[in-house]
Structure formats: structure tokens, C-alpha cells
Amino acid sequence: MGWWGSRKQGNDVKNVQVSDLDEHWNVFLEVSKAQAEWQRAYLMFDEALGQDQIDYAIYILEAAERKYQIHLKHAKSLGLNRSLL
Numbered sequence: 001m002g003w004w005g006s007r008k009q010g011n012d013v014k015n016v017q018v019s020d021l022d023e024h025w026n027v028f029l030e031v032s033k034a035q036a037e038w039q040r041a042y043l044m045f046d047e048a049l050g051q052d053q054i055d056y057a058i059y060i061l062e063a064a065e066r067k068y069q070i071h072l073k074h075a076k077s078l079g080l081n082r083s084l085l
Contacts, residue, residue, distance in 0.1 A: 024080055031071045038064040 041064040045057035075081075 024078060027071070027075050027078060027080060031068075031075050034064070034068040034071045038068045040064075 038061075041057070041061040045054070045061045048054045048057040
């Protein structure tokens with residue numbers, strides 16, 4: 001393998017690192033969006049009036065909490081934490 005083979009291999013490593021950064025950034029954004037959604041659901045629950053609104057707010061809050069947990073678990077599996085970003 002000549003110089004072009006070793007050069008190509010170096011570019012592949014850079015591409016992997018860039019795609020890892022993109023994935024990490026996307027996961028971070030998804031966690032942030034899920035957290036904001038959970039906070040909105042909590043406020044909706046806090047301001048709910050009447051049994052129907054309370055039931056609906058509980059349903060939305062539980063779904064938002066679960067979504068947030070899923071995204072946090074994915075971020076943790078990638079080894080992400082707030083100090084790395």
C-alpha cells in the first residue's frame with residue numbers, strides 16, 4: 001500500500017470522529033428538547049383545573065418523563081455528560 005492508502009485511512013478516522021461528534025451533538029439536543037418538553041408538561045399539570053385536565057396533564061407528564069429518561073439513558077450509553085459538551 002502506497003502513500004494514498006495511509007492517507008485514506010487517516011481520513012476515515014477523521015470521518016468517524018466527526019460522525020461521533022455529530023451523533024453526540026444530536027443526542028445532546030434531543031435530551032435538551034425532552035427536558036424542555038417535560039418542564040412544559042409539569043407546568044401544564046401544575047395549572048390543570050378539573051378532573052379531565054388533571055388526567056390529561058398526568059398522561060402528558062408521564063409520557064414526557066419517560067421520553068426524557070430514554071434520551072438520558074441513550075446519552076449515558078454513549079458516555080456523554082454535561083461537562084464534555
